[in-house]
Amino acid sequence: MTRKISWFTAMLMGLLPLAHAAPEPGPAAQGMGIVQPADAVMAAAPAAAPAQIQPAETQPIAAAETQPVAAADTQPVAAPVRNSELAFTNVAPPPGSFKLQGTSPNGQIEFGVRSDELVTQAVLHLSYRPSPALLPTLSHFKVYLNDELVGLVTITPEQLGKESQAAVNIDPRFISDFNRVRFELVGHYSNVCENPANSAIWLDIGKESRLDLTLQKLPLKNDLSDFPEPFFDHRDNRPLQLPMIFASAPNLGEQHAAALLASWFGVQAQWRGQSFPVLYNQLPQQQHAVVFATNDRRPDFLKDYPPVEKPTVEIISQPDNPYQKMLLVLGRNDDDLLTAVKGIAQGDMLLRGQSSTVEQVKQLAARQPYDAPNWVRTDRATKFSELQQYENQLQADGIQPSSVSLTLNLPPDLFLVRARGIKMDLAYRYTSPLQNDGSRLAVNLNNQFMQDYPLQVKEDNGKQLLHIPLVQALQDSSASLTIPALRLGVVNQLRFDFDYATTVIGGSSDGRCETVTPVAHHVVVDGNSTIDLTGYRHYLEMPSLRAFANAGFPFSRLADLAQTLVLVNPQPQADQVSALLNALGNIGAQTGFPALNVQISDDWSKAKTADADLLMIGTIPADLREDSRINLLVERAKSWVDKPVRQSVLDDADTPVGDRTAASRTTIISDGPMAAIIGFQSPFNQQRSVVALLADSPRAYQLLNNALLDSGKRAAIYGSAAIIRESGVNSLRVGDSYFVGHLPWWERLWHALASHPVLMALFAVVVVLLVALMVWRLMRLVTRRRLGNEDDE
Structure with a gap:
């Protein structure tokens, strides 16, 4: 009986592999489809199983594309690989280099990795120069990736005071979506009795440093x-x-x-x-x-x-x-x-x-003027927390905390001439210094010092009421040594520097070494601090291409471009359409709101009846070409330009009218690419403006698009005409100017006289004489009445 059972068991054991062999291909092919891209599954599937090649119902397009991949020798598409070189000039804080010191030993760069890419290799190439006073071997600096120590660079005697290089391999497994590479200097200049604040402790990491990444594409779901x-x-x-x-x-x-x-x-x-x-x-x-x-x-x-x-x-x-x-x-x-x-x-x-x-899109409320999300509000005070762009932006840590900065984007036509200042209610918190040693908070606007407040040993929070002195954005002004001349423009940087005094540590007269461990400070600018721009009028001298290049004005007055008419060609070339998209994309980036209500037309006659600012792409219609207010025209290979009597290197809104008058006109025939941005008053409405983006070739459109994309070239665009060539951007302020916005007549009179002191003096003399004459006439009248009453008596 036992033999029979053993024989029967052996038969079952022998048949088991045959029973599992037949159904294997189905699940295997299915599992491969989950891991690999769809096209790779089609290529790997056997020809006898057509169901594996059929496209999914959610991808109708695949039915037309399966025929070429049906051949048996088709190979799966290899994952693309690209190399990325992240220069410190792009990923490090300006100017792209670090100076690590004893009291500020840290510096960092930040970079991200796209969701459809995977880092397979990372190498950090560092160019650095250590202080010649450092002790070699004992001094070194650490490299952290997301607070994980990934590298250590030791300073050797040969490197002291000299330019040196090092390559640090980074394990890509530590790299995530958002990454922070931090450098920490451990510097020593003496074996005993060191002062961390000694100026001999430093190491410079140059802007030539870079991070090289090798990235591989990842297949993504259609979701x-x-x-x-x-x-x-x-x-x-x-x-x-x-x-x-x-x-x-x-x-x-x-x-x-x-x-x-x-x-x-x-x-x-x-x-x-x-x-x-x-x-x-x-x-x-x-x-x-x-x-x-x-x-x-x-x-x-x-x-x-x-x-x-x-x-x-x-x-x-x-x-x-x-x-x-x-x-x-x-x-x-x-x-x-x-x-x-x-x-x-x-x-x-x-x-x-x-x-x-999309079933329905319904707009529930109309946008109001100057309510762009990226602009500081002008209808009420704005909290700092509303201007915050990332978490923990308003706080800093360290022995010498880094600066706390905020960006202020203002409407370009905000009239701030002769304003007393912007009211800013500032609240801040800080760890108290050891003693009242001169530590202070310095407030800077656009890299110009405004005011400072002492950081004292106390328990209550500091609160100050600050008025920012102003100068209109496009005007130059001289200032005395006691009053800083501040230029408030479209984009402004407000910076708070918490400067803590450093305690000097050293030896005593009897040879004892007195040391104190430095304590890291924590500073916070309260998010409830406010800046108040209410009560200011909107009034701007035009044309102003700087306002267009940096804020999309006048089109961005309404964030959804509801009062903007874009005129395009009936049969546009690809470069002209790209210029249209780049211009609208640039305005969207500046306002923070999409152009939901922009109007686009190829009928030039609509410009005559539309109550809108005009943005022209490509060419200017024939009925506007002879208008005297158009200062530049670019067509094919012919260009003519009016040059003023005196051209200033800087964009100065106070240029005398005589200097803006066109003194010459030049016509040049050339084959080189050339583009232009011109602005002028609308011939159909005195409160409307026209901006034309012109180019004469595909390469010229590339120059135009690059100029609007490059922040450095945008800064060179101003005035009424900007000529863009391979060599760069040249801007001119020439021809008649006009004003948009509203200003009461008495403020307009004061504004006109303020820029002409001689006329203001004459006007003041005339006013004084008139007032004196009126008083004299009034006194004579009173005297006559008094004498008449005495005669009657």
Whole structure:
């Protein structure tokens, strides 16, 4: 019996492998599909199992793209790899270098990693110079990544006082989405009785240092719940570059939808900068992209895509690259495209899944003038917490705490001439110094000192009422040595420096060493502190290209561009459409709100009847070319420019009218690329302005777009005309000026006389004489009446 059971058991054991062999391929193929991209699964699946090659129902486009990958020898798409070099000039605080000292031994850089990338290798290349007074070997500096010690650099005798290099390999496993690399100096100049505040303890890390990263692309799910990723990733500090694709030259509806979406992406990009290359009927190389398509107008790679019944937003992989995504903005017609984009701009947090349809977008309240989210409010006092851009921005720690800074973005037409100052209610907290030793809080505006307050040994919090003296943004002013001349512009930096006095530590006369361990200080600027800009009028001399380049003014007066009319060409080239998108994206980044109500037209006659500021892209219509207020015109290969009698290097709003008068006109025929930005008063409305973005070639449009993207070149744009060439930007203030906004007549009179002291003196003499004459006549009248009464008696 036992033998029979053993024999039967052996038969079962022998059949078990055969029983498990048949169903294995199905689950194996299914598991491989979860790990690998969809295209790789199609290529690896056997030809006898067509069900594994069929596209998912949520990706109709895949049905048209499966034929080329059906061949047996098709290989999976390799994950793209790129190398990134993060120079300290870009990732370190200005100016891009560090000076580590005994009382301030720390410095840091910050960088992020996109959600669709993985760091596979990281090497930190450091260029540094140590103090010659440091003790070698005993002195060193540490390298931390996210507070984990990842490197240690020892200072050798050969390196003292000399430029040195070091390479630190960083384990990529410690790298996360947001990363902070911190350097800490451990410096010694003596074996006994050291003073940490000794000026001999220092180490400079140069701006030539860099962090080299090798990044590999990761496959992403087609899911809108992470939107705007991967099209915009807030971890990526590089300028946003997002191609936008059309079937052919876009019509007005498509341009309108793309311009609105570009302004929304500009809001997301903020300070990074943004550009939107335009492609017709083709996909970009190794980039995510946005595709606009209606049921009747589609790129060829979407020709088999099923028609949609509602405004639709969908994310899919590109046909030839599963690592790059496409954001499809779909609709039955142009109105549906605009509705879909408004759904993105107003309800992006509701997007989820692979595809979402937009049922309705309703605006409940109209925007008010000067209510841009990025601007300091002018209708009430603004709290510092409302200006805060990141967590813990208003506090600092350390033996010598770093500066606390805030950015103040003001409306360009805020009239601050002869204002007493801006009222700022400042509250702050700090750890008390050991003694009343001269420690103080210094307040600076735009790197100019304003006021200081002592940091005393006390328990209560410091509170001060501060008035900021002002000078109008575009005016130069001389100042005495006792009153600082401050220039308040569109973008301003308010900085608080908590300077603690350092206790000197050293030996006593009898040879004993007295040491005190330095204590780190903690300082906080209260978020309830306020700055008050209420009560100031809006009045600005135009044209002012600086206001346009840095704040999008006058179009940004209403954050949604409700009183802006953009005039474009009927059959625009791709570069012209890109210029439109870049301009609207730039305005969105400056205001912090998308251009929901901007008007776009290719009918130049609308400019005559529309009560709106005009933004022209590409060319100026024929009926405006002869207007005397247009100072520059660029066409194809011909340019003419008016130059004033006297041209100032700086943008000075107080330039005499005679110096602005055109003294010469030059016409030059040239083949080189050239672009221009010009501003002038609208010939149809005295309170409206015209800004024209002009270029004569594709390369000229690149120069134009780069000038609007580059903060350094934007700073060189001012006046009424800015000429952009390969060598840079040249600006002119020439021709007649005009004013926009409202100012009572007595304030306008005072403003006009204030810039002409001789006329003011004459006016004052005339007023005094008139008053004296009136008093004299009144006295004579009183005398006559008195004498007449005496005669009657």
